[in-house]
């Protein structure tokens with residue numbers, strides 16, 4: 001199963017901590033991510049992440065394209081909703097395409113915990 005990890009700059013430490021806490025389980029998924037998020041996760045964990053472009057340069061849209069094609073089956077996207085993002089239309093498009101295709105999408109850490117629990121149970125991945 002292929003899942004995407006994305007975080008805005010202010011939230012990257014939270015997503016990295018999440019990835020460290022769930023490293024054993026996340027290893028059992030095919031991981032993709034936006035450019036800087038993917039780079040940081042690979043630097044700070046033993047996880048491999050297929051990096052798309054950075055968010056402001058189209059990374060959200062590249063992941064959205066995978067959702068539309070059916071190759072990305074869940075997204076954990078820890079958003080910073082207190083900071084204006086130059087690529088807000090791309091972010092909205094990504095959230096929308098997840099709803100169009102009924103793809104699980106966690107946009108905060110509490111829901112990310114539930115999504116990873118559900119996905120891990122689905123594929124029988126242990127912590």
Ligand SMILES: O=C(CO)COP(=O)(O)O
Nearest residue numbers: 034035036037054055056
């Ligand atoms: O901006 C982002 C998502 O909208 C994240 O992009 P980066 O991971 O490249 O910082």
